[in-house]
Amino acid sequence: MAHPTDDRNFRLPSTVRPTGYDASLAVDLDGRRFASRIRIGLALAAPSTELVLHAAALEISRAVVTAGEARREAAVRLAPASETAVLSFDAPVPAGPAVLELEFAxxxxxxxxxxxLAGPGLAATQFEAADARRVFPCLDEPGFKAPWRLTVEAPRDAVVLSNGRPEAIEEVERGAIRRVRFAETPPLPTYLVALVVGRLEALPEISVRGVPVRTWATPEKLALTGFGQDVAVEVLPRLEDYFGVPYAFGKLDQAGLPEFEAGAMENAGLVTYREVALLLDPATAxxxxxxxVAEVVTHExxxxxxxxxxxxxxxxxxxLNEAFATWMAFKxxxxxNPGWRVWLEFDQGKAAAMHLDALRSTHPIRADVNNVAEAGEAFDLITYEKGGAVLRMIEGYLGEERFRDGIRLYMRRHARANAVADDLWGALAEASREPVVELANAWIRQPGFPLVTASRAGRTLRLEQQRFWSDPARAGDEPAAGWPVPLVLRVGQGGKVTEQRVLLRGRSAEVTLAxxxxxxxxxANAGATGFYRVRYDAAGLAALGRNLAALAPAERIQLLSDEWALVRAGAREIGAFLDLCDRFAGEEDHAVLDELVARLATVEHRLVADADRPALRGFVARLFAPQLAVTGWDAAPGEPDTVRLRRAAAVRALGLVARAPGPAQEARERLDRWLAGDRAAxxxxxxxxxxxxxxxxxxxxRFDAxxxxxxxxxxxxxxxxxxxAQAAFEDPVLAARGIEVLLGGEEVPLxxxxxxxxxxxxNRTARGPYWARLRGEWDALLGRVQGAPMLLRRVVEGMGALVERRELEEAEAFLAAHPVEEARQAIAQTLERLRQDVELRERTTAQVGAWLARGGR
Structure with a gap:
């Protein structure tokens, strides 16, 4: 007879809860093994002859439960489908407190x-979403929080870090082994428990309001830790002040790891990072x-x-975790550092999320998760960027003070415990006396977002909303209900600008402008803070085109982004979009120029016929050569960042999109001087x-170099x-070498x-041969990333760079014949986007050519 644990959707019963963990772990770095003993305090709501906890890829040699005076040995059965261990006893374990002891390796x-293995002589843990079970038998769901006490034995010369402060350190086995006992943590879910063992060094700690902060790296990279340390020291007290709750975890260690799947992981008191997200040299970065780095550190x-x-x-x-941390980091x-204008980077993430959220294969911000594999697929732009944008939109509606008061109430009410989204909305509603639950749930529980059409007659502005789809064939499809859309309008008249707020509740409304x-x-989207697109009527769009300088940079970026999205959706002609790009010839803001470069790079990559490439490159050069002429290649002493970044946008446009020979030659000469030691070059x-x-x-x-x-x-x-760079060479022989770097050896880090x-x-030269080899050697590559499911999904998403219909059809057939369970959502989204990209190419290539033939006017 089937057991409930044979179902991959199995959830632990709430009748057994952990009250504390005490684990001793011996780590053998040379043998790449560990052995452990763990005591788990339990509270049973009812007698049971069976206890279930999570365990995966562990060898459990003994399991004993003590309840009262009785000790019972367990028979252990592993259930691979749910990654659990079922412990059976010959008599019921009584209700009340119990202690479960296990030995395992x-x-x-x-x-x-x-x-x-996170690097040579270095091991680390990564437990989110559900991989603590690969190191400890435990109740590996976030709703089961409990304190942890950890003792670790490791080689004497290895640094040992965990969530708590070291309480005692002793040498054993004649000094060859060091045993470190860490302080007990506050209640934690298992996914936040962490351990790092091996070759690391840190600069001296800095105390921030009594919290010691250290930033660790491998010894050869120690000099690169200072900036990340400074960020933590700066933002930690700011976060304490915002939440109104002191930092709870006693100390803060940050560790840069040579091999890391994501960007970073927020383990309590021990944050781990991919090195590129933490380490840098301020003089050359x-x-x-x-x-x-500042955003990632603050996010964690x-x-x-x-x-x-x-x-x-x-x-x-x-x-809720990821969206809030995303929004809070930028805030x-x-x-x-307001001079950095980081909200413009936030808007870039929001735009990427809108691109994904316009697909049929999108999902609501709050998506049903049946098992941990589905939880892994939820780490995407909808969860992080759309969620953060919706929080920002709600804060804009409530006001900063009322929003912060609601967050503080939520923190006090659910301290050291668990909560659900409605707990947050309830706290915000209580603090603000606004209908937050209605507003928030309308945005987080249904997929997609609105397209707001704005048309004006005199001082009457008519607003209409419908769901925005990037697929022209779905333009008429509507959700069961619209969204309550909090709009902020900016109106310009005679050099004066006024703002007006409107909550669009229904399908349409008419607003009398003040x-x-x-x-x-x-x-119709002041400051670009709203998570919606705007389609202006012809007169409204022309008026904005004539008054670009009056718009804020974020609004100019949003205008470009919205109009590009309308081209993709078949609601605008590509020629009209290129006309709009032409109006940005005098643009001086680097962030707006970055958006312009990105859009024109897409046109160059996907939409232009080979015969028309010279004309397109000439158009790009006409827009950006004057920019580089203003900034020059060399930075003046004390030059502001705005000029430096404007120069960088111009160089990218001229060198990577226009492929202008002059900048290409300049790039070679300057890079050679820089490599020879002239850092000013x-x-x-x-x-x-x-x-x-x-x-x-x-x-x-150059490839060898x-x-x-x-x-x-x-x-x-x-x-x-x-x-x-080794994947970018376009000479066919060198492109083949670039392919071999990945498929012919193990030199590319996982x-x-x-x-x-x-x-x-x-790479247009490498694409064809690599695409053929990728399909032919798929199993080998899949095996390589099998232990990193997030990377597996990213490999699939990389197929979105394909261009031709033939390649699309090959991708569809190949992925249908080679389904990847861990990447079902990534496959659906990648193929849907690629299908739309191919259709866009077929629909617009001739139009781009005609526009260029007219001289781009």
């Missing part, structure tokens, strides 16, 4: 989850790198409250673009840059396999 794996520290102090009950509220970094006379222009914000430009046109000597640089470089951003694969598919 396992392997330090080469994948990137459980306890894995680009501003984008600094912003990224925000989790120490939102997720760690108050934890979701189950993975269907994962979005905190912006308050700390003031007298005819407005010069109306922007390449302004830090240009280095990534120059490496890409030089690689694309490079010869065999980049390969050598990759092998010896310590800085993780530069190392990754030199690695991906964490970079998906990025490298995507880079090969984006």
């Amino acid at each position: 396992g392997a330090i794996v080469s994948g990137l989850r459980g306890l894995y 680009s501003l984008a790198q600094k912003k990224r 520290l925000a989790h120490q409250w939102f997720g760690n102090w108050v934890t979701m009950t189950w993975w269907d509220d994962l979005w 905190t970094v912006d308050a700390w 003031g007298d006379g005819e407005p010069d222009w109306v922007c 390449v302004e830090p914000n240009l280095h990534d673009a120059l490496v890409a430009m030089v690689a694309r046109d490079g010869d065999a000597a 980049f390969q050598g640089l990759f092998r010896k470089e310590a800085d993780p951003a530069f190392r990754r840059r030199y690695l991906l 964490q970079d396999v998906a990025s490298y694969s995507a880079a090969l598919l984006a």
